[in-house]
Each structure stands twice: as structure tokens, then as C-alpha cells.
Amino acid sequence: MARYLKLEVLRVLRNARFLIFTIGFPLGFYLLFVSMYGGAGRVGGLPMDAYFLVSMASFGTLGAALNSAGTRLAIERAGGWTRQLRVTPLSAGRYVATKGLSAMLSAVPGLALVALTAGLLDHLALPFGTWARILAVAWLGALPFATLGILLGYLFDSESAQSGVMVTYFGLSILGGLWIPFQMLPSVLQDIGRALPSYYLVHLGWGTLAGAPPSLRDIGVLAAYAAAFAVLAMWRFRRDEHREYA
Amino acid sequence: MPPAVRFEQVTKTFGSVRALDGISLDIAEGETVALLGPNGAGKSTAIGIMLGLRRPDRGTAHTLGADPATAVRGGRIGAMLQTAALPPGVTVAELVDCVRGFYPRPLTLSDALSRADLTSLAARRVEALSGGQAQRVRFALAIAGDPELIFLDEPTSAMDVGARRAFWEGMRAQAAQGHTVLFATHHLDEADAIADRVVVMQKGRVIADGAPGTVKAAAGARTVRFTLQEGAGLPTLPGVAGSAVHGGQVILRTGDSDALVRALIQSGVPFRDLEVAGAGLEEAFVALTEEAS
Known part of the structure; x- marks a missing residue:
């Protein structure tokens, strides 16, 4: 195991x-956004670079997990x-659990690199506790995308998987407000965004950055998505298992 | 001791194709059995059921005295499937080590690698392997857990002649340790040389089953040729499994050439150029599958 x-x-x-x-993407975007927007401004009541740190940390863990x-x-x-x-004796449950856990672990290097860049290169100064909390939120909050990644691997065939995963990846990122600040999105896109787990991931992060107590709504929605994708993935796994092939 | 594999009236249909048509089969522990037949005979379907990958529509299938899926979960079975694209990004040793880790009492890593002749390739990435080398890795995956029962579905299909010979040497060593081995092939020479039992399948049915020599005999594995004098008719002869007449030239297939030749002479029919030849399993196989179709 x-x-x-x-x-x-x-x-x-x-x-x-x-x-x-x-x-590469989250790191590059972080540097691009911070230099584009001038670094010193405020977005949604938060310092620009800290705001984009949360966005890009979430974008990174979402992408890796997915x-x-x-x-x-x-x-x-x-x-x-x-x-x-x-x-082999490997069981279905262990198989899916290993896939999910490896997806979560593979999000760690990108997250660490974005944080190091923000702290060391961009001299973003935050209290240690805040650093720890926003990184933990960005990492643990990626769980629904790990289970979604497994589900997509079962929904798509080998031909369509790459484009399917990419569309999901960018769709979730843009509509969830990870790239462009959510408030700047047209209201119709904001409405769509509020239905997506990516919105709750980054929203939870920004809230943590602002020093708010953890939003139970955000955590609840993320947990529900994670569980729903996992259940659907297991269902597809079993269907695949019983599917006949000539 | 329950048989390693027991099929009772197993039927499996895909759409309108009856892949297995009421097969009953017992394979004893320790046997090395070749499953022989042309493409579409039902070999892979049978192995899929023995491995618990598919369920029979009708009839029962047991592997090592249990439901096939139970035997697989218990780590008692190893299998080399016809297609299993190895996951890129890992070395041969990493992959074999990972799979042996799934089993309760596996071989050591170095043992698994050496039995599959992979010691020198241990550090190579799987995406850099040739077709024959990748087949050896699949073989290593099949034996890594030191299972009691090993299935090999056309194991030498991507190998050249030399690699095939080396492969079967490794396989013989495995069988010599009391493991039950069942392999599907359409290389008849392999079945002839390796197996102690040959099961010939055709259109989802078993059409011959026995030691390679017995199967050859059952198919009329000797040919008797002679030329009849012009105008002479062919008499009725005993034990003819098949015949071909071209002009005066007669070719008869038989399991008992001695009795046939004796009867031919006793019939008094005028003939010349008598020849008796033994046939390999190849001819036997062609004869059997032609008769069954």
C-alpha cells in the first residue's frame, strides 16, 4: 500500500x-498578477499580494489534485x-484511496513553491499563524478536486480526457474567481461561480486571510462535493469493473 | 484438494456471439495446461472468468475451490493479461516491487526480477522497454506474489524466437515448483513442448482435451499416402479421420496407421508409392478445428 x-x-x-x-502556471500567474496590479493595492478589502497568494495557492492545489x-x-x-x-489483491477502496491521497500529496510541491516565492521573492509579510492557516486551507480544500479528478478519469475515455480535464480545470479556476477577482466577473458568471467548489475553496482562503473564523458553509460545501465526487467515482469504478469487454 | 480450476457448464454470450458454450473443465493443482485455439475460440473469455473479471451467464466457475474474485483477493493468483500497458514514469524494479507489495507472501524483489530475466533492466523506465522486454515485466508481475495458480494469456505474442525460448525456460522453472500454470496460445509448438495437457477450444467449446500425444492421435495425427492404379476404386478402410483424393493420389489421416495399412493390403486394391508420416500438433490442430467448424 x-x-x-x-x-x-x-x-x-x-x-x-x-x-x-x-x-509553473500558479507561480507565473502569481508574479504576473502582482506586478500587473502594482502589488500595493487592495482587492476585496485585502492586500493585493496576499489576496493573490491565496488565489494562486488554491489554483495550484486545485490543478494538481485534478x-x-x-x-x-x-x-x-x-x-x-x-x-x-x-x-492482484488490491481492493477497489484502496485503489481509489491511493489515487486520491497521491493527488493530494502531489499538490504539496506547487503549494510550497508559490508560498516560498511570495514570502522570499515578493517579501510578503504575514504572521506565522496566518501563513500556516491559509496554506492548510488551500491544501485540505483541494480534496474535492482530487476525487473529481478520479471521477473524470472514469467519465472520459483516453481520447477526450485531456481536453475534458483542461476545460474543467480552467472553467473551475476562472468561474470560481481564482484568476480574475471574483467581484470583477459579470454577475451571470458570478452566479455560476457560486455553484462551484472552486469558489468555496478560494473564499475559505480569503476569509482565513482576513482573520475570520472558518466558514462552516464553505467547509460544508467542499466536504459535500468531495463526498459526492468520491461516491460517483466509486460507482463508475464498479460499473467499469462489471463492464464486459470482448 | 479442490481442483485449481473448475468450470461446470459455463456459458458466456456477448451480444449475439456465444463466446463460451457450456464448457465443463477441471484443472488439477500442479498441472501445466495449454489452452489452444484460433482467435475467437473463447480462450480469453475463459481466462477472464477464471480471474473473476467476468461472470458466466450460466453455469459455475471456481478457482482454487472458491469464487474467482475471492481467490484473487487472497493473493493466490497471478496473471499476465494480453494487453496491460505498463504505467509510464516508473522503473522496472519500482513497478515489480509495488505489485509484489499487494501479495501476502511475495517473492523477494531480486528473485522476481531474476526469474523474469530482468535483473539487468531493473533500473530502466518501463516506457523505454521493447515489446518483448515489456512482456517479461508482465510475467514478473504475474509471479511477483508467488501465487499458486498462474494464468498467461498469449504470453509470447510480442517476442521473437530466442526470447520465446528463454521465456518458457523461466516458465518451466515456475511449473517445476508445483505451481499450476494455465496458458493460452496459438503457437502450437509451445503447447506441444511445455504443457502436460492440451485443451483445444473452438467456437466456445472444448473439442479435444488430453496429453499432447493423445490430442495428436485423436485428430488422426498420421497421414498415409499412396497412389491408386487407374480405374481402381478406394476401398472402405478402418480408422480414417479424414481423406483427400486428387486424381489417383490418396491422402488419409488416421490415429492408427498400422491397422489402416494392414487393411489396405488385405483389400487387394492395386496401389504404389505408399508413405506413412507422423504429423505435428499443428496438423492435428488444423484437422480438429476444421472438423468442428
Whole structure:
């Protein structure tokens, strides 16, 4: 089990495309946004650079969690690797749990790099407790995207998975307010955004940054999404398991 | 001791295709069995059911005395499937080590690698392997858990002749330790050389089952050729499994060439150029599958 987790994490970290998307993008956007908006202003009542730290930390963990399983899982299913695993003693529950856990772990490097860049390069000064809380929120709040990634790996086939995961990734990021400050989105997009888990992830982060007590609504919505995606993924897994192939 | 595999009247249909048509089959522990048949004969479907990947529509399938899925979960089965694209980004050693970790009493990593002749490739990434090398990795995955029962679905399909020979040497060593081995193939020479039992399938049915020699005999594995004198008619002869007549040239297939030749001479029919030849399993196989179709 530990070896399988190690194997999955190694596979993710050795994938150049994955690293560019999940580490390079959030890092690049953080630097771009902070320099574009001047760094000193305020967004939504928060200091600009701290605001974008939360946005990009969330964008990074969302992307890593989503991309870790997603496309690769669809390809593994098509290539027969998941079938090979099914003739070993590895159980369905452990399989999905390992995929989810490796997705969460693969979000750590990107998160650490964005935080280090903000702190060391951009000299963002925050109390230690605030640092710890916003990073913990950005990381733990990515759980629904880890289970969504597994679900997408089962919903898409190997041909459509890459574009399907990308559309989901960018859609969730933009509509959730991770790129452009949420208040600047047209109201119709804001309405859509409020239905998405990504909105609650970053909203919880901004609230934490502002020193508010953790929003139970945000946590509840994220937990509900995580559970719903996990249940759907397990259901698809079993369906896949019983699907006949000639 | 329950048989390693027991099929009772197993039927499996895909759409309008009856992949398995009421098969009954017992495989004893320790046997090395070749499942032989042309494409579409039902070999992979049968193995899929033995592994619990599919359920029979009718009939019952047991593996190691239990439901196949239970035997798989208990780590008592290893399998080399026809297609299993190895996950890129890991080395051979990492992958084999991961899979052996799923089993309760696995081989050591170095043992699993050496039995599959992979020691020198241990540090190589799986995406850099040739087709034959990747097959050896799949073999290592099948034996890594040291299972009692091993399934190999066309294991040598991506290998050249030399690699095939080396592969079967490794496989023989595995079988010699008392493991039950069941492999599907359409390389008849492999079935002939490796298996102690050959099960020939055709259109979802077992059409012959026995030691390679017995199967050959059942198919009429000797040919008797002679040329009849012009105008002479072919007499009725015993034990003819099949015949072909081109002009005066007669070719008969039989399991008992001695009795046939004796009867031919006793019939008094004028003939010349008598030849008796043994046939390999290949001819037997072609004969069997032609008769069944």
C-alpha cells in the first residue's frame, strides 16, 4: 500500500507536463498578477499580494489534485493497466484511496513553491499563524478536486480526457474567481461561480486571510462535493469493473 | 484438494456471439495446461472468468475451490493479461516491487526480477522497454506474489524466437515448483513442448482435451499416402479421420496407421508409392478445428 502510494506520487512528479501545469502556471500567474496590479493595492478589502497568494495557492492545489488522476487514469483504463491491477489483491477502496491521497500529496510541491516565492521573492509579510492557516486551507480544500479528478478519469475515455480535464480545470479556476477577482466577473458568471467548489475553496482562503473564523458553509460545501465526487467515482469504478469487454 | 480450476457448464454470450458454450473443465493443482485455439475460440473469455473479471451467464466457475474474485483477493493468483500497458514514469524494479507489495507472501524483489530475466533492466523506465522486454515485466508481475495458480494469456505474442525460448525456460522453472500454470496460445509448438495437457477450444467449446500425444492421435495425427492404379476404386478402410483424393493420389489421416495399412493390403486394391508420416500438433490442430467448424 505504501509502495503503491510512493509509485503513484513518483509517476506524477516525473511528469514534466504535470509539473509545468501545476507548478509553473500558479507561480507565473502569481508574479504576473502582482506586478500587473502594482502589488500595493487592495482587492476585496485585502492586500493585493496576499489576496493573490491565496488565489494562486488554491489554483495550484486545485490543478494538481485534478490533473494527478484525471487524464492518466483514463489512459490507464484504456491500456488495460487497471485491469491488471484488478487481478492482484488490491481492493477497489484502496485503489481509489491511493489515487486520491497521491493527488493530494502531489499538490504539496506547487503549494510550497508559490508560498516560498511570495514570502522570499515578493517579501510578503504575514504572521506565522496566518501563513500556516491559509496554506492548510488551500491544501485540505483541494480534496474535492482530487476525487473529481478520479471521477473524470472514469467519465472520459483516453481520447477526450485531456481536453475534458483542461476545460474543467480552467472553467473551475476562472468561474470560481481564482484568476480574475471574483467581484470583477459579470454577475451571470458570478452566479455560476457560486455553484462551484472552486469558489468555496478560494473564499475559505480569503476569509482565513482576513482573520475570520472558518466558514462552516464553505467547509460544508467542499466536504459535500468531495463526498459526492468520491461516491460517483466509486460507482463508475464498479460499473467499469462489471463492464464486459470482448 | 479442490481442483485449481473448475468450470461446470459455463456459458458466456456477448451480444449475439456465444463466446463460451457450456464448457465443463477441471484443472488439477500442479498441472501445466495449454489452452489452444484460433482467435475467437473463447480462450480469453475463459481466462477472464477464471480471474473473476467476468461472470458466466450460466453455469459455475471456481478457482482454487472458491469464487474467482475471492481467490484473487487472497493473493493466490497471478496473471499476465494480453494487453496491460505498463504505467509510464516508473522503473522496472519500482513497478515489480509495488505489485509484489499487494501479495501476502511475495517473492523477494531480486528473485522476481531474476526469474523474469530482468535483473539487468531493473533500473530502466518501463516506457523505454521493447515489446518483448515489456512482456517479461508482465510475467514478473504475474509471479511477483508467488501465487499458486498462474494464468498467461498469449504470453509470447510480442517476442521473437530466442526470447520465446528463454521465456518458457523461466516458465518451466515456475511449473517445476508445483505451481499450476494455465496458458493460452496459438503457437502450437509451445503447447506441444511445455504443457502436460492440451485443451483445444473452438467456437466456445472444448473439442479435444488430453496429453499432447493423445490430442495428436485423436485428430488422426498420421497421414498415409499412396497412389491408386487407374480405374481402381478406394476401398472402405478402418480408422480414417479424414481423406483427400486428387486424381489417383490418396491422402488419409488416421490415429492408427498400422491397422489402416494392414487393411489396405488385405483389400487387394492395386496401389504404389505408399508413405506413412507422423504429423505435428499443428496438423492435428488444423484437422480438429476444421472438423468442428
